[in-house]
Amino acid sequence: MAKMKLRNMRKTIINKTIEECHEEYLNYCISIGQRDKTIESKIRFYRFELSKIINISESIETLTKSIIENKVISMRREGYKGNTYKTFVIKTRAFLTYCFDNNYLRKFNVKIPTIDSDKKIIYTEDELNKLLKKPNLDECLVGDFKGWATINFLFGTGCRSETLLNVKVEDVNFFNDMILFRHMKTRRQITVPLSPTLKNVLKEYIVVMNLINEDLLFPKLNKEKMCYDTLHQNISNYFKNRNVKMRGVNTFRNTFATFFIINHGDIYRLKIILGHSNIKTTERYINLLPINVSTDICKFNPLDVLNKKNLKIRLKINKEI
Structure with missing residues (x-):
């Protein structure tokens, strides 16, 4: 009998489809108490984003690093905002982490894109x-x-x-x-x-x-x-x-x-x-x-505040004289 360490047996990849893995992933998220809105968000992501870049009936091993990177490149070329493709990677990575931890997929690094955050919009x-x-x-x-x-x-x-x-x-x-x-x-x-x-x-x-x-x-x-x-x-x-x-x-x-x-x-x-x-x-x-704080700098700057206070005192003294 060939000698094999137990830890090597535990690392054997279990062949499952993307659909099977994601169903287990959702059940896991529910079991650890994630909010209903979070679960709904994961379901929408699976249906409308992940399923568009890969055949969900195929093996989970078909979900590769290059597929994710190519999707991000495509989104950037099409003019998507940074937060959009950043969110895509974050959600994909959360699913992949579950797959890595359960030996459904060999681990690879998925880097979250660095983006310049846009200023928030407000009502005037x-x-x-x-x-x-x-x-x-x-x-x-x-x-x-x-x-x-x-x-x-x-x-x-x-x-x-x-x-x-x-x-x-x-x-x-x-x-x-x-x-x-x-x-x-x-x-x-x-x-x-x-x-x-x-x-x-x-x-x-x-x-x-x-x-x-x-x-x-x-x-x-x-x-x-x-x-x-x-x-x-x-x-x-x-x-x-x-x-x-x-x-x-x-x-x-x-x-x-x-x-x-x-x-x-x-x-x-x-x-x-x-x-x-x-x-x-x-x-x-x-x-x-x-927010533009420069307009209030003089109003709250200690030097200006003290100068205005001393100016008022000098004016008061001059009037009395």
Whole structure:
């Protein structure tokens, strides 16, 4: 009998199809508790991206490094944004790592592309004024009123769309002026301040929409939970009625952060409100915002502040003389 070490036997490649491997991969992701949205994203990636570059009924060994690199090259030549092909590689690598770990595929290195991050898009002050103009309650449609309240909430809290869809009426504490966010990307519950303006909007909205504590704050008309696609469509319709270009629901998060910093809010409070677990995440976020700090340099520079203070003292003394 030929002598073979056990560790060599364990490294024997198990022949499976891409389809079989990905089905196991999804089950594994579900078993370790990944979010439903994450699982849906992996399924879409498999159906609409991975299956387009390779035959999923073939062996997993046909998924090679050159296929991935050629796909990235193709995306770059076709003018795709850096984040698009970077995300493609990240998702592919996550699937490959599972295959490597289970000896379905011989390991090879997949490098995530280095890209220049684009500045985040925000809504302008002029656009916000159009969106935040209160509709006439005696004449407007229910959708217009809900859209107005939704925009106020998104811009007034900086929350993600999934967070908004899971907020209940009882999560809004009008006594302590706080809102509880149960559904966060980091899986931590946080409380954020309820601004006076948003407080007045929500008080009226809850009464008009006849909502009770157990209800979702922004449900469908039958009070069932709204999905993201419905939310996106409703807000798109609202934007169209207000003659404002729609740039995405979560663009309000970028807009909130930008105006927060412009209005001299500090990064540590912003970290708490955005629900970031690490201050470095907030720093990277701010670096991508369209903020020009040069206009405020003189206003806050210690040398200029002290000089202005001394100038006022000298002027005061001269007047007294």
